[in-house]
Every structure is written in structure tokens, then in C-alpha cells.
Amino acid sequence: SHDATAQPCNPDLAEMVYGVGKMDYRQTALTFYKEATAAGDKIFVSKGEQATYNDAKLACTNAGGQLASPQNAEENKAVLDFCKMYKVFPYLGINDLLIEGSFRYPNGEMLSYSNWSDKEPNNDQGVEDCVEMYDNGKWNDKNCNEKRLIICEF
Numbered sequence: 001s002h003d004a005t006a007q008p009c010n011p012d013l014a015e016m017v018y019g020v021g022k023m024d025y026r027q028t029a030l031t032f033y034k035e036a037t038a039a040g041d042k043i044f045v046s047k048g049e050q051a052t053y054n055d056a057k058l059a060c061t062n063a064g065g066q067l068a069s070p071q072n073a074e075e076n077k078a079v080l081d082f083c084k085m086y087k088v089f090p091y092l093g094i095n096d097l098l099i100e101g102s103f104r105y106p107n108g109e110m111l112s113y114s115n116w117s118d119k120e121p122n123n124d125q126g127v128e129d130c131v132e133m134y135d136n137g138k139w140n141d142k143n144c145n146e147k148r149l150i151i152c153e154f
């Protein structure tokens, strides 16, 4: 469903928030991760900006997508590539804001794939409802008020 010629759901917002010049943001994403589109998978996009979870989430939804929520090892690797490129840990869209201890996708569905780091999620200090990705691709639950790399998926 995601091919190189597809147009964004909301071209104006997508260009403002995640576009690069006049380039289609999907094409921009392709330059970073060709395999994603070749496999008909999600497109991941990042401009290297950092924000709290709420602001990062808003940036992605305003652009017609959502925060990166990898559902298999291939998608996790795509997100990790951005993490390494910008040398900043990203926030994932996955969170347990609704029900403590029940990590879910932004649409509320239960996880079908996870890649937790050893001994995570640990809800450290009782305030960790968001998820960051380390630069080894493993996940850690983390306070939502930190600033982390924004990576959106479309």
C-alpha cells in the first residue's frame, strides 16, 4: 500500500512538519530506507528533531502518521537506523499510559512484537509510561517528559 508514488494523506501538513523542500516525504523516507517501501512495509521518517512524547506524538499525527511503532524485527531495524544516524534515542509510539503495565500500540491494540532490554520494562520510580529505543535496538520504558528523537511512520 505504501509505494514511492503514493501521495501523503495530508500533503500540506506533511510538508510543513516532515517534508524536505518540495520532495514527497515518502520519497524522502526512501532515500533513508529503500527496503521499507520495496517490501511494501511502513515508511519511517525523521528530521532529527527531539521532543517530549506528547509533542513528538503531535508532530507525527499532524503529518498524517504516528510515532514509530515497530511490529517486527525489520521495522525495529529501520527505527534503529535513524537512532544511529542522529545519535539520539527515539520515543516509540508504544506506551502504557492507559493501563499501567499493559504496553500497547497508539491505536490501543496489544503488542504483537516486543524487543525489551534486559529487565525492562521496570517502571522505574513509577513514572515510566513511554518507550525509548537504545542504540542496540532494545527498548526501555521511560518517563514521557524526556526529549527524544521524533521518528514518524506512515
Ligand code: 293
Residues within 6 Å of the ligand: 120, 122, 124, 128, 140, 141, 142, 143
Ligand atoms: C533503573 C535500573 C537500571 C535501568 C534503569 C532504566 C530507567 O535505574 O538498570 O537501566 O532503571 O530502566 O528507565
Ligand code: CA
Residues within 6 Å of the ligand: 120, 121, 122, 123, 124, 128, 140, 141, 142
Ligand atoms: Ca525503564
